[in-house]
Amino acid sequence: MAENEFNKIAAKWQKRWAEKKAFEVSEDPKKKKCYVLEMFPYPSGAGLHMGHSLNYTIGDIFARYKRMSGYNVLYPMGYDAFGLPAENAAIKAGEHPASYTENSMKNFVMQQHALGISYSWDRMLATCRPEYYKWNQHFFIKFYEKGLVYRKKSAVNWCPDCSTVLANEQVHSGKCWRHTETDVETKHLEQWFIKTTAYTEELLADIKKLNWPERIKIMQENWIGKSHGTEIEFEINGKKWPIFTTRADTIFGVTFMVVAAQHPRLGELVTPEQKQNVDAFLKKIKSVSEKELEALDKEGVFTGSYAINPMTGDKVPVYAGNFVIAEYGSGMVMAVPAHDQRDFEFAKKYDIPINEVIHPSKDKKLDDLKKAYTEYGVLVNSREFNGLSSEAAIEKLQSWLSKHNLGKKTFNYKFRDWLVSRQRYWGTPIPMVYCDKCGVVPVDEKDLPVLLPKDVKFGHGNPLASSESFVRTKCPRCGAAAKRETDTMDTFFDSSWYFLRYCDNKNEAIAFDRKKAEYWMPVDQYIGGAEHACMHLIYARFFTKALRDLRMISADEPFPRLFNQGMLHGPDGNKMSKSLGNVVNPIEMIERYSADALRFNLMSLASPDSNSVWNDNGMESASKFVTKMFGSLTHEKIGKSSKGVENKINKLIKDVTADIEGFKYNLALIKIRDAFEYIEHEKISKRDLESFIKILSPFCPHITEELWERLGNKTLLSLEPWPKADESKIDEKLDACDSLAACTRSDINAVKKLASLDKIGKITIIISPKWKYGLFDVLKKEMQKTRNPGEILKAIMSTELKKHGQDITRIVPTVVKDPSKMPTIILSQELERKALEEAKESLASEFGCGVEVVIAEDSKEAKAKNAAPGKPAIVLA
RNA sequence: GCGGAUGUGCCGGAGCGGUCAAACGGAACAGACUCAAGAUCUGUCGGCUUAGUGCCUACACAGGUUCAAAUCCUGUCAUCCGCACCA
Numbered sequence: 001m002a003e004n005e006f007n008k009i010a011a012k013w014q015k016r017w018a019e020k021k022a023f024e025v026s027e028d029p030k031k032k033k034c035y036v037l038e039m040f041p042y043p044s045g046a047g048l049h050m051g052h053s054l055n056y057t058i059g060d061i062f063a064r065y066k067r068m069s070g071y072n073v074l075y076p077m078g079y080d081a082f083g084l085p086a087e088n089a090a091i092k093a094g095e096h097p098a099s100y101t102e103n104s105m106k107n108f109v110m111q112q113h114a115l116g117i118s119y120s121w122d123r124m125l126a127t128c129r130p131e132y133y134k135w136n137q138h139f140f141i142k143f144y145e146k147g148l149v150y151r152k153k154s155a156v157n158w159c160p161d162c163s164t165v166l167a168n169e170q171v172h173s174g175k176c177w178r179h180t181e182t183d184v185e186t187k188h189l190e191q192w193f194i195k196t197t198a199y200t201e202e203l204l205a206d207i208k209k210l211n212w213p214e215r216i217k218i219m220q221e222n223w224i225g226k227s228h229g230t231e232i233e234f235e236i237n238g239k240k241w242p243i244f245t246t247r248a249d250t251i252f253g254v255t256f257m258v259v260a261a262q263h264p265r266l267g268e269l270v271t272p273e274q275k276q277n278v279d280a281f282l283k284k285i286k287s288v289s290e291k292e293l294e295a296l297d298k299e300g301v302f303t304g305s306y307a308i309n310p311m312t313g314d315k316v317p318v319y320a321g322n323f324v325i326a327e328y329g330s331g332m333v334m335a336v337p338a339h340d341q342r343d344f345e346f347a348k349k350y351d352i353p354i355n356e357v358i359h360p361s362k363d364k365k366l367d368d369l370k371k372a373y374t375e376y377g378v379l380v381n382s383r384e385f386n387g388l389s390s391e392a393a394i395e396k397l398q399s400w401l402s403k404h405n406l407g408k409k410t411f412n413y414k415f416r417d418w419l420v421s422r423q424r425y426w427g428t429p430i431p432m433v434y435c436d437k438c439g440v441v442p443v444d445e446k447d448l449p450v451l452l453p454k455d456v457k458f459g460h461g462n463p464l465a466s467s468e469s470f471v472r473t474k475c476p477r478c479g480a481a482a483k484r485e486t487d488t489m490d491t492f493f494d495s496s497w498y499f500l501r502y503c504d505n506k507n508e509a510i511a512f513d514r515k516k517a518e519y520w521m522p523v524d525q526y527i528g529g530a531e532h533a534c535m536h537l538i539y540a541r542f543f544t545k546a547l548r549d550l551r552m553i554s555a556d557e558p559f560p561r562l563f564n565q566g567m568l569h570g571p572d573g574n575k576m577s578k579s580l581g582n583v584v585n586p587i588e589m590i591e592r593y594s595a596d597a598l599r600f601n602l603m604s605l606a607s608p609d610s611n612s613v614w615n616d617n618g619m620e621s622a623s624k625f626v627t628k629m630f631g632s633l634t635h636e637k638i639g640k641s642s643k644g645v646e647n648k649i650n651k652l653i654k655d656v657t658a659d660i661e662g663f664k665y666n667l668a669l670i671k672i673r674d675a676f677e678y679i680e681h682e683k684i685s686k687r688d689l690e691s692f693i694k695i696l697s698p699f700c701p702h703i704t705e706e707l708w709e710r711l712g713n714k715t716l717l718s719l720e721p722w723p724k725a726d727e728s729k730i731d732e733k734l735d736a737c738d739s740l741a742a743c744t745r746s747d748i749n750a751v752k753k754l755a756s757l758d759k760i761g762k763i764t765i766i767i768s769p770k771w772k773y774g775l776f777d778v779l780k781k782e783m784q785k786t787r788n789p790g791e792i793l794k795a796i797m798s799t800e801l802k803k804h805g806q807d808i809t810r811i812v813p814t815v816v817k818d819p820s821k822m823p824t825i826i827l828s829q830e831l832e833r834k835a836l837e838e839a840k841e842s843l844a845s846e847f848g849c850g851v852e853v854v855i856a857e858d859s860k861e862a863k864a865k866n867a868a869p870g871k872p873a874i875v876l877a
Numbered sequence: 878g879c880g881g882a883u884g885u886g887c888c889g890g891a892g893c894g895g896u897c898a899a900a901c902g903g904a905a906c907a908g909a910c911u912c913a914a915g916a917u918c919u920g921u922c923g924g925c926u927u928a929g930u931g932c933c934u935a936c937a938c939a940g941g942u943u944c945a946a947a948u949c950c951u952g953u954c955a956u957c958c959g960c961a962c963c964a
Contacts, residue, residue: 172959172960173960173961174961214881214882215880215881215882215958215959218880218881218959219880219881219958219959219960222879222880222881222959222960223959223960225960225963227963227964229964243964244963244964245964246963246964247964258964298962321962322962323962323964324962324963324964325962325963325964327963328963328964329963329964332964333963333964334964335964336964340964341878341962342962342964343964412963412964413963414960414963530958530959533959534959534960604889604901604902605889605890605902606889606890607890607891610883610890611957612889612890613888613889615888615889615902615903615904617902617903617904618889618902618903620903621902621903622902624916625902628917666890666891666901666902667891667900667901669901669902670891670900670901670902671901673901673902674900674901
């Protein structure tokens with residue numbers, strides 16, 4: 001069976017690549033480096049799925065291409081091996097997560113080998129191994145020392161299914177990112193945070209520098225969410241309470257205030273008479289999880305306190321409400337029910353006055369308030385600010401407030417600090433110790449890593465807490481008995497710097513050697529899915545900046561260039577999922593067809609950045625084509641390449657090179673197919689044949705190595721130089737030869753036909769330099785055979801254009817339906833007017849009829865003269 | 878609600894102002910080869926057709942800009958994705 005042969009070939013070359021360490025690299029200052037990286041996978045027990053195969057093939061093609069192009073290519077693979085699924089699966093299977101994960105990784109490695117991915121396997125890493133997570137702990141302590149890590153009690157997101165807390169980034173629409181059915185609850189816990197907000201501004205500003213898909217950049221921008229506004233100080237019970245608003249212009253319409261129910265200073269506001277009500281309210285909203293946000297009514301309770309509006313001196317009641325976010329701004333808002341929908345609903349519910357202070361325009365009032373008027377407008381009922389536009393009022397108020405020391409112009413971010421504590425086992429232990437005397441103390445560097453204990457019980461609460469031997473320790477500072485932190489780190493901590501560890505993955509003394517990292521960083525091409533736009537990609541950017549400030553690297557950004565591959569759907573068009581039963585297993589496909597055929601098919605499906613649909617027939621036919629190519633190229637007749645073959649091959653080199661650079665692999669394959677069909681039955685020089693094989697090699701690395709060898713080469717094709725296109729051999733004329741002949745013939749015929757008519761009428765000749773057919777020679781020959789006005793016209797035009805350095809291109813004769821509407825000859829914009837003036841003369845004498853040159857400047861004139869504006873035209877009268 | 882993307886033939890998808898009834902692939906149909914199937918090759922593959930280098934209708938829908946629009950602009954609709962009570 002042919003399939004077996006392919007699999008034998010694949011195995012042979014995979015073995016040889018490994019033996020010869022073909023893809024292992026070291027720092028070489030003389031060579032240009034290229035760091036190609038795919039987002040490392042979570043090694044699930046299920047093994048590789050088709051989406052992985054797609055992702056890795058995209059990266060592999062790029063890496064192979066760059067390697068052959070002379071770059072020193074670092075292309076590593078590793079495993080994001082910590083995480084909840086392994087822990088749960090391990091519990092279910094009664095196996096330790098460590099062995100479970102190691103087995104899964106082995107399986108992944110085997111499968112990635114089978115795909116023929118050219119990883120530098122020496123650099124493999126797994127985040128669950130102590131030699132890796134030791135450095136997580138090291139960084140954690142470094143960050144702690146720098147004040148980038150802190151512990152805080154706050155309202156946190158709790159997923160009951162994961163039984164752990166989640167970062168904001170891991171809560172999607174009130175649900176857990178892993179459990180789309182599970183509502184996230186709010187808990188008040190003391191947790192570890194990373195001060196990602198220390199870099200908010202830089203994270204936001206540097207997005208501009210990134211060569212990333214626009215939508216990912218926008219998603220990050222929105223996630224950071226900068227908004228400009230005003231800080232205004234209200235006075236409550238003699239104390240100052242600043243609030244943030246984007247609508248300072250509505251300040252005269254404030255009729256109440258709302259403080260977040262979770263606000264840490266809420267207690268200060270509650271009067272004894274109201275305490276019972278407030279407590280009841282708090283209890284009520286605590287039992288409600290953060291769900292169905294639209295459905296959630298705006299609710300609140302009066303605290304008993306009143307706030308003084310700094311502009312009006314009015315006293316307005318302060319409510320505690322469920323719709324104000326404690327962490328955003330100052331956790332309190334001024335409520336303007338007339339001009340904010342939430343405030344409006346709240347006011348209606350609790351019967352609070354609604355004061356209009358903005359009208360749509362000077363003479364337009366609001367008819368009746370069924371909902372808030374939230375647009376900008378003109379101020380009313382606002383004393384000296386009446387009549388001002390919202391924009392102007394905001395500015396005036398800002399300066400007024402700062403002059404009186406009651407507020408200022410400011411801005412706010414949505415972005416919050418990263419909660420990294422997790423109450424789970426399978427992660428990096430947080431290297432902190434609680435001592436009764438010394439408080440929170442980091443573990444001594446020399447005692448790292450803090451190893452995950454083995455003697456834990458799963459199932460009830462935080463597993464690490466169940467290990468006596470782990471929890472009990474000595475205070476690193478005073479030596480007294482102390483307790484260890486039992487939380488582990490969010491696994492996103494692991495993936496925030498793994499790209500640095502690849503640069504020096506065996507270093508036992510430090511996380512990575514700075515020199516090595518400086519050589520390889522930043523990642524030149526990062527490849528992965530869009531789902532990490534606001535998680536991994538933000539954390540990794542933060543980490544890079546933080547490490548830069550710790551003087552461990554100098555890069556500002558880890559991934560200047562990012563490519564998002566599309567999603568691969570099942571044959572039925574749905575997302576591939578086990579429950580739908582539409583999963584296609586890549587290894588099955590490789591066994592049935594071949595790795596090269598699978599790669600070929602995956603890359604032909606669609607442009608790698610768009611979603612695509614798996615098609616079994618496509619797989620079948622890709623396999624047939626690969627088989628055919630292999631068979632045919634093995635028996636290719638070596639000889640002198642014809643001009644046609646030379647043209648094809650050189651054009652192919654040029655085009656495919658550009659297509660790979662631009663990730664247009666699907667188009668590259670079309671050109672490869674086309675070129676193959678052309679050379680299939682032709683004689684071809686060894687050199688050209690080798691070029692073709694090289695061009696094919698990133699896509700089908702196994703058969704091409706085999707072909708390379710069969711041609712008598714002793715080297716590895718994967719390390720051969722990428723062919724260069726010989727531009728002098730590319731002949732556009734030849735390339736279009738077949739279609740050209742047909743086109744010309746029909747053109748000539750058309751003109752003949754037109755010319756034989758009594759009335760020549762109007763002939764449109766469109767000449768565009770865009771069409772580089774080089775038709776002139778062919779035309780001239782035809783011209784000599786017959787003589788009639790139509791052809792002469794063409795000949796003249798050609799000559800005239802040649803004279804003025806214009807390339808004669810294609811001439812399209814058409815009968816004009818409505819001669820009154822159409823200029824007769826439209827020339828390209830590039831044609832000089834002078835050339836036209838000259839052409840006019842010869843046309844006139846040749847035809848003996850009036851020739852008018854029209855150069856219209858504007859559309860009116862153009863219409864009058866039947867010419868296009870700005871474009872010169874010749875009209876035969 | 879806000880933001881982003883997309884809408885092309887039976888399907889997956891190219892095209893990004895004039896070489897467009899639309900690359901390439903898949904499916905389908907017909908033919909060649911076969912005892913037959915498969916494989917392979919050839920042709921057809923929007924409609925009409927006097928079969929023509931012909932006509933009509935087409936690139937979500939409706940308008941607009943152009944001599945010229947699948948391509949540019951405006952609006953509408955649909956689908957997908959992200960964010961979501963951020964003051």
